[in-house]
Amino acid sequence: MTTEEIYAKILPIIKTYLPEDVNEDQIHRDSDLTGELNINSAHLVDIVLDVEDTFAIAFANEDMENLRTLNDAIAIIHKKL
Secondary structure: OOHHHHHHHHHHHHOOOOOOOOOHHHOOOEOOOOOOOOOHHHHHHHHHHHHHHHHHHOHHHHHOOOOHHHHHHHHHEEEOO
């Protein structure tokens, strides 16, 4: 699976958990999930669970520690596929 295909699958997941004060247009691959996109820690866990289901993978604690941006998520997913 290419990074573009991964991005296309992860984008709708991220959009689901965006707070009201963040517009979809603000989502970029280098966007900080908790900083720039204002996603709280509970929703970050939900995103990880949805990503795990979507891609049939499991995130380890180390993966969670390295998850800051969409690019990080794409790299983790790509490595696990």
